[in-house]
Amino acid sequence: MKLETKCIQAGYTPKNGESRMIPIVQSTTFKYDTSEDMGKLFDLEAPGYFYTRLQNPTNDMVAAKIAALEGGTAAMLTSSGQAASFFSVFNLAGIGDHVISSTAIYGGTYNLFSVTMRRMGIEFTFIDPDCTDEELEAAFRPNTKAVFGETIANPALTVFDIERFANAAHAHGVPLIIDNTFATPINCRPIEFGADIVTHSTTKYMDGHDAAVGGCIVDSGNFDWMAHADKFPGLTTPDESYHGITYAEKFGQGGAFITKATAQLMRDLGSIQAPMNAFFLNLGLESLAVRMERHVANAQKVAEFLEKQPNVSWVNYPGLPGNKYYERAKKYMPNGTCGVISFGVKGGRKGAEAFMKELKVAMIATHVADAHTCVLHPASSTHRQMSDEELLLAGVSPDLIRLSVGIENVDDIIEDLANALASIGE
């Protein structure tokens, strides 16, 4: 099946007389005829469900669709993108371990790694995604367990050189984890370039309608845990908390990672996605291919329009030929990148505030990456406690506008921007 068909059909095939839509299994528990039947599930001897804190059929059908889109062997849904990022790393690294992460990642992920997971005893080295080979090589330590990056960074819009980082990670016997939220599998499939684990905030384009917070983790099935058994004892030695199962032996390369994350992390931390939210996510996935095409087309036109405006001082969009990441974006995302653009307006913080007041189609929201065009001026909202100097240190200039181009008629979006730009300096 091609991607567009997988969006509609993968993950669930109804049998004779069954519901056409993925059913919402709104049940915490599941009934069995005998204790022996249930015992087999607890021993992971038979597939099946016993409690929705660990697994639910609706979630699994939707996760299977995302696995098919990414070209992976197994997947799980999580309650949020944050939970997906956390599980993907914590499934491999624990106290005393070390992880390398790109600096160009979502702010929430940066906090999770640099503050919360550091408190759990995991050390992180943050490296510039455009660092030299020597700098990348020097970041690895004997206790390094994974490398983490984002296909297109939110909000910096840096395009990550997946192949380069995959080669470096593999040379050191560790997997590459890629947060593919902004590109979605419609525009980039990181596994094709060597990524081993792919994560998503499904809250963004995948849901696409501001309806449900969620996350997903996909395993490529390509990483040979047993070949690096000493590095990943959690996957390659018996789990005493789960009947002495050795995940990599029992579930093989294609199933070990997700089974461990489900049986251990989901069991203990309980960050399951509600089946109802998984249903909403599936509705979003059905139109994902069509929507991404429109997001990219609209954003390209908007970026080209902005570039020509006298009241705009700079535009950052990887689809513009002058962009630093234009060539790399063409390699990893030949059909376009995403709908998010950042740009600066003349007049700094004051100019940006005047501009924001006049917008009508573009709505002010902290959210990005969904059907509705939305806009944010970090200096007067999310980052308002910072001075201009502090903002520049944080990589957010006082004039920066983050625009998430939706799937409305692009002429309405451009007219709205033109009106608001005209108000600057009045």
Ligand SMILES: *Cc1c(COP(=O)(O)O)cnc(C)c1O
């Ligand atoms: C939003 C976002 C997250 C966090 O996802 P939530 O669903 O908000 O928890 C992680 N990574 C990226 C790239 C994001 O944009």
